[in-house]
Amino acid sequence: MTKLDEILAFNENFVENKEYIPYVSDVIPNRKIAIVTCMDARLIELLHKAINIKNGDAKIIKTAGAQINNPYGSIIRSLLVAVYGMKAEEILVIGHRKCGMNSMDPDKLISTMVERGIDPNTITELEESGLDIHDWLKGFENLEDEVTRSVEVVRSHPLFASDIPVHGLVIDPTTGKLDVVTSGY
Ligand SMILES: [Zn+2]
Numbered sequence: 001m002t003k004l005d006e007i008l009a010f011n012e013n014f015v016e017n018k019e020y021i022p023y024v025s026d027v028i029p030n031r032k033i034a035i036v037t038c039m040d041a042r043l044i045e046l047l048h049k050a051i052n053i054k055n056g057d058a059k060i061i062k063t064a065g066a067q068i069n070n071p072y073g074s075i076i077r078s079l080l081v082a083v084y085g086m087k088a089e090e091i092l093v094i095g096h097r098k099c100g101m102n103s104m105d106p107d108k109l110i111s112t113m114v115e116r117g118i119d120p121n122t123i124t125e126l127e128e129s130g131l132d133i134h135d136w137l138k139g140f141e142n143l144e145d146e147v148t149r150s151v152e153v154v155r156s157h158p159l160f161a162s163d164i165p166v167h168g169l170v171i172d173p174t175t176g177k178l179d180v181v182t183s184g185y
Pocket of ligand 1: 096100
């Protein structure tokens with residue numbers, strides 16, 4: 001049985017027993033918030049509980065390290081849709097302590113790829129074609145600095161109206177305690 005089989009079996013019961021009813025909500029987020037946070041599995045329920053976000057309350061965009069690197073990449077695109085298409089009025093970037101992307105070593109990731117059968121020449125070819133694969137995969141050194149940097153990508157973006165507050169926060173993945181790194185516009 002693959003993980004997918006387990007998921008599909010559970011899902012069949014979930015729908016049949018109408019367990020979705022408590023979660024029925026609208027496409028426009030009730031609280032009009034958009035959140036960029038990490039894909040870390042410890043945050044799946046904890047983040048929502050710790051900041052009192054319920055189903056239908058917010059647009060949540062998850063990405064490794066909650067890092068916003070490309071001003072014209074898919075995260076910014078999602079935020080633009082959240083703000084202009086889904087009426088989000090405030091943006092939160094929420095990094096977390098003990099993040100796997102903190103000091104993540106791209107060399108280690110690449111050597112694991114090679115162990116799994118990726119041809120090292122493929123890596124070289126990609127680098128020769130202009131992709132700085134180390135820079136692309138690299139994590140960050142300082143959590144608060146990284147959250148601030150990501151917030152700045154949004155605040156300084158020419159397509160976000162200047163009256164949209166963009167805040168940077170850090171959450172503890174055990175206690176759920178939030179610390180504000182930067183708040184404002
Ligand atoms: Zn993380």
